[in-house]
Amino acid sequence: MPTPPSHCCLQPSRFGLGSIALMSLILSLTGLQAQFEVSLKLPRANFMALEPIEATVQITNRTGAVAVLGGPGRGEWLAFEMLNSTGDTLAQLDVDGSQILQMQPGASVRQKVVVTRAYSPEDMGNYGLRARVRASERDFYQSERVRFSIIDNKPIWERSFGVPEGFKEVGQRRRYALHIFRDYDSTSLYYRLLDDRAGTKLITRRLGPLSQVYDPQITLDATNHLQVLFMAQAHVFAHATIDPTGKIAKLTYYSDEGSSRPTMQQDEKGQVLIAGGTRFDPGAAPEQPKGGGGKPVSAKPPGL
Numbered sequence: 473m474p475t476p477p478s479h480c481c482l483q484p485s486r487f488g489l490g491s492i493a494l495m496s497l498i499l500s501l502t503g504l505q506a507q508f509e510v511s512l513k514l515p516r517a518n519f520m521a522l523e524p525i526e527a528t529v530q531i532t533n534r535t536g537a538v539a540v541l542g543g544p545g546r547g548e549w550l551a552f553e554m555l556n557s558t559g560d561t562l563a564q565l566d567v568d569g570s571q572i573l574q575m576q577p578g579a580s581v582r583q584k585v586v587v588t589r590a591y592s593p594e595d596m597g598n599y600g601l602r603a604r605v606r607a608s609e610r611d612f613y614q615s616e617r618v619r620f621s622i623i624d625n626k627p628i629w630e631r632s633f634g635v636p637e638g639f640k641e642v643g644q645r646r647r648y649a650l651h652i653f654r655d656y657d658s659t660s661l662y663y664r665l666l667d668d669r670a671g672t673k674l675i676t677r678r679l680g681p682l683s684q685v686y687d688p689q690i691t692l693d694a695t696n697h698l699q700v701l702f703m704a705q706a707h708v709f710a711h712a713t714i715d716p717t718g719k720i721a722k723l724t725y726y727s728d729e730g731s732s733r734p735t736m737q738q739d740e741k742g743q744v745l746i747a748g749g750t751r752f753d754p755g756a757a758p759e760q761p762k763g764g765g766g767k768p769v770s771a772k773p774p775g776l
Contacts, residue, residue, distance in 0.1 A: 507534035512603045512615040518655050520662055521596065521624045522676040525588045527552065529603040529615070533575040541605070542569035548606070549573075552587045555600040555617065562599075563591030593622045594673060627651050629688075632668045633696045635716045645669055646716060648698045650690060652682060661688065661702055665718035675718035680704050689735065694742030697721065701736040701746065708754075709734045711746055726751050 509532040519525055529550070533539045541549045548566035555561055565587055575581060593599055600617040607613065627649035635641045645668035653660045661682040665675040681704050682688075688702035698714040707729045713722040726734040726749035734749025 508532065508539075508605055508607065508613045509534055510603055510605050510613050510615040512601065512618050514601070514618055514620055516655060517619070518621050518623055520651065520653055520676050520678075521594045521622050522592050522664075522673050523588075523662070523678065524586050524592070525620070526584055527587045527601060527603070527618075528582055528584050530580055530582045531575070531605055532580040533577060536577055538577065539575045539607075541573040541575070541607070543572040544570055550583065550585075551604045551606070552585065552590075553602045553604065554587065554591055554593070555602070557598040557600075559600070562593070565590035596622050596624055623653075625651055625653070627664070629690050631692060631698075633692060633716065636696050639716050641717065646674075648692075648714070650688070650700065652684075653678070659684065661700075663698065663700070663712075663714055665714075677718070677720065679712050679720075679723075680710050686733075691736065691738055691744065693738070693744045699736065699744045701734065709749060711736070724751060725754050 509530075511530045513528045513530075515526065529552075531541075549569040550567040552565045552567075553561055554563050554565075565585070567583075567585055573581065587601060598619060598621050600619050602617050603615040605613050628651065630647055630649040632645060632647045635644045635646055647666040647668040649664040649666060651662040651664060653662050659682045661679045663677055663679055664673060666673055679700065679702070683703040683705050686703045688700055691699050693699050693713075696716050698712075700710075700712045700714075702710055702712075704710045704725070707727050709726045709728065711722075711724045711726065711734075712720060715721045724746075726746060728734060728749050731750050732748035734746050736744060737747050738744050
């Protein structure tokens, strides 16, 4: 369930980590009392350990005049602070503010930022996140704290392998793992890359929504790429190829409407191919169904 946006208009206070001491009630921007509304939203309330978390921050100019944020020499004007369940600061992410942002009176801007670039929570538990907008060298406005949880579970499948030639970590022992993530109103399939010797989690990524009508087909190909074919929703199957560094090398979609169900096959040389189904691009313009009505196969499935 998406986390509802939180709105806040705080009096300006000192910008920095630690405790926040309230400062002057007046901020001089174009000679008027400055005021910004800052809201923060996360796509959902629960995340897998080490999963990238993208936050959306909305800033509204309530100064009554044109406001300017950022620019050369002004420093970072947008930051995110992550906190643990007791309110202690874990990390702060400063966003590059070299580009000038000019806001008309009453106007709003939105920015999406992967807030786990500075710190990615691995321990299960509850966390908080705040966005801070610096309006001058001394003063800032912040959003209310948005809460989220980190959860984890046992893999449904895992396999150890050696990193082949052609990759930076050649010869290193790694392990792929697949996890099913069940949220309040959705089920997703995740993959994870681990250091096989230490058991350290290196990368966690979502592959897409998962329908459990059919079990995923999983294998390693001749070059130790992870190959996964899974049902994303009714009549839609996704085929993902993950390289030994944990990057998604390829993601393609198939439909079983008007054709047989796609299945993954492997030849004697370890090459993987998909038999059956009709390949389509969910990002392409939808084809109009014949006879009117009905949903075209190429309509982008939700969550992909």
